[in-house]
Amino acid sequence: MNLSTLDQQLQTILGDFGILLPEAILVIGSFVLIIMQLILKDKGSQIKTIFNLFLLGLISLSISSASVPGNYFNGLLSVTSVNGLATPFFILVTGVILLYPRGEALLKRGEYHFLLLMILLGAMLLIQVNNLLLVYLSLELISITSYILVTFNFDRKGFEAGIKYLLFGAMSSGLMLYGLSLIYGLTGTLQIDQIGIFIGQQPDLGLWLPMALVLFFVGIWFKLSLAPMHIWSPDVYEAGPTPIVAYISIVPKVAVLIFFTQFAISAQLDALSFDWKMIFAGLAIVSMFVGNLTALNQTNAKRMMAYSSIAHSGMLVIGVIVGNAFGIQSMLFYGIVYGFMNLGVFYLIDIFHQQGFTEIKSLSGLGRNFPLMGVLAVILMISLTGLPPTGGFTAKLLMFTSLWDYYQFDGSQYLIWLFGLGLLNTAISLFYYLKIPYYLFIHSSDEKKEINFSKKDGIIVSIIVFLVLLLFFKADLLLNVLNQFNFAL
Incomplete structure (x- = not known):
C-alpha cells in the first residue's frame, strides 16, 4: 500500500466520524456520569437521572444527521434506513427504564447509569456493523454489562443467577468465536458483504461452512433466548432487578434480530446449499x-x-x-x-x-x-x-x-x-x-x-x-x- 492510498483511506475514515455522533455523545456522557459518581458517591440520584434523560434526548437529536444510509470506515459500518427507526426506539425504552418505581436504589449508583448506557451503545453499534469481529465485540459489550447488572440486587439469589448467565454466555461466546474463525478461514474475510460474494460464487463447501455458521448462530440463539440456549432466562428474570430484566428482554433482542436479518441478506444465506x-x-x-x-x-x-x-x-x-x-x-x-x-x-x-x-x-x-x-x-x-x-x-x-x-x-x-x-x-x-x-x-x-x-x-x-x-x-x-x-x- 503506497502513501497516497493510505492517506486517502485516513481521510475517508476521518470524514466518516460524523456518522458516529450519537455514539460519541453517548460515550462522553457515560464518562461524565462516572465522574458524577466519584463526586456525589451514592447520592444525587435525581441529578444523575435527569442528566441521563437529558443525554438520551441529546442523542435523539443527533440521530437525523448521523443516519444517512451507506457504507462508512472503508466498509466496517453499514448504515441502513432501519437505523433511523431502531435507535430512537432503543433510546425511548432506555428512558422509560430510568423511571421504574424500584429504580431509586439503582439510580443513585453512577455505575448503574454507565452500564445501562453501555448496553444501549452495544445495541446501536450492532445494528450497523458490517464486520464479524465488530459484531462479536458489540455482542460482548451487551453481554458483559448485562451479566454485571443482573447482580445489582446484591443478594445471593442474584449472584447465582449472574454466574449462571455468565457461564452460558461464556460458552456461547466461545462457540461463536470459533465459528467466526472458521468462517474467516473458509472465506478469507470478516466483511459480511464480502462473505456474501464468496457464498454466491461457492455456495457448496461440504459440511465446513454449515458447521461454521451454526457455531456462529449459537451466539444469536443465546441473546434471543431461543431453545436450547434459553436455560439462563428463568433464573435471571426472577433474581435480577426488574428494570434490568425488562431492559434486556427488549433492547438486545430487537438489536440482534435486526442484525441477523441484515446478515442473512448481506451474506446471501439463501444461496447456501443447505x-x-x-x-x-x-x-x-x-x-x-x-x-x-x-x-x-x-x-x-x-x-x-x-x-x-x-x-x-x-x-x-x-x-x-x-x-x-x-x-x-x-x-x-x-x-x-x-x-x-x-x-x-x-x-x-x-x-x-x-x-x-x-x-x-x-x-x-x-x-x-x-x-x-x-x-x-x-x-x-x-x-x-x-x-x-x-x-x-x-x-x-x-x-x-x-x-x-x-x-x-x-x-x-x-x-x-x-x-x-x-x-x-x-x-x-x-x-x-x-x-x-x-x-x-x-x-x-x-x-x-x-x-x-x-x-x-x-x-x-x-x-x-x-x-x-x-x-x-x-x-x-x-x-x-x-x-x-x-x-x-
Whole structure:
C-alpha cells in the first residue's frame, strides 16, 4: 500500500466520524456520569437521572444527521434506513427504564447509569456493523454489562443467577468465536458483504461452512433466548432487578434480530446449499412450545415472563425466516409492540414486588381495590396473548400473514408446520397470560390488601397501554413509518 492510498483511506475514515455522533455523545456522557459518581458517591440520584434523560434526548437529536444510509470506515459500518427507526426506539425504552418505581436504589449508583448506557451503545453499534469481529465485540459489550447488572440486587439469589448467565454466555461466546474463525478461514474475510460474494460464487463447501455458521448462530440463539440456549432466562428474570430484566428482554433482542436479518441478506444465506431457514423454523417451534408449556405451571410473575419471552422469541424469528420486505416489516412491528407490552408488564410487576407481592396468587383481589391498575394489567396481558383490540393482535396477524404469503411463494412443508403450530401456541398462551387478570379480579382474598399505585405510575402505564391500543385501532401510523424504510439493506 503506497502513501497516497493510505492517506486517502485516513481521510475517508476521518470524514466518516460524523456518522458516529450519537455514539460519541453517548460515550462522553457515560464518562461524565462516572465522574458524577466519584463526586456525589451514592447520592444525587435525581441529578444523575435527569442528566441521563437529558443525554438520551441529546442523542435523539443527533440521530437525523448521523443516519444517512451507506457504507462508512472503508466498509466496517453499514448504515441502513432501519437505523433511523431502531435507535430512537432503543433510546425511548432506555428512558422509560430510568423511571421504574424500584429504580431509586439503582439510580443513585453512577455505575448503574454507565452500564445501562453501555448496553444501549452495544445495541446501536450492532445494528450497523458490517464486520464479524465488530459484531462479536458489540455482542460482548451487551453481554458483559448485562451479566454485571443482573447482580445489582446484591443478594445471593442474584449472584447465582449472574454466574449462571455468565457461564452460558461464556460458552456461547466461545462457540461463536470459533465459528467466526472458521468462517474467516473458509472465506478469507470478516466483511459480511464480502462473505456474501464468496457464498454466491461457492455456495457448496461440504459440511465446513454449515458447521461454521451454526457455531456462529449459537451466539444469536443465546441473546434471543431461543431453545436450547434459553436455560439462563428463568433464573435471571426472577433474581435480577426488574428494570434490568425488562431492559434486556427488549433492547438486545430487537438489536440482534435486526442484525441477523441484515446478515442473512448481506451474506446471501439463501444461496447456501443447505436450508438454514428450516433450522430456525425448528428452533422457533421448540421455543414456542418450551416457553408456553413451561409458563403454565409458573407461580412467580417474573419467571412466567421469562418463559413468555422464550415463546415470543420463537414468534419474532418468523420475520427472519420470511426474510422479505413484508416479513421484516412485520418483525419490526412485532418487536416494537412487544417492547411496549414488556415495558408495561414489568413496570406493574416492579410495583407489585416493591410492596411484597411476589407470587401471582398474592395479587388476589387487588384489581377490585385498584380498578385502574387492574384494567391496565388486563389490557397488557390480553395484548401479550395476541387478542383484539390490542397491538399484540395486529402484530401476530401481520407475522402470520407474512408467513402464509411466504409459504405460498416457497412451498416448503416446514413453513406450514410453523404456521399451524404457531397458532396453536397462541391459544396455549391464553391459559397463563389470563392467570394474572383472574387473580386480580375474580379470585377473592380474605385480607384487605393495599398497594401504592401513585399518580406517576398511573400516567406512565396508561401511556404505554394507550400506545398498545393505538397500534390496533391506528396500526397504519406505525406501518406507514415502516413503509418508508428500504428493506433491501
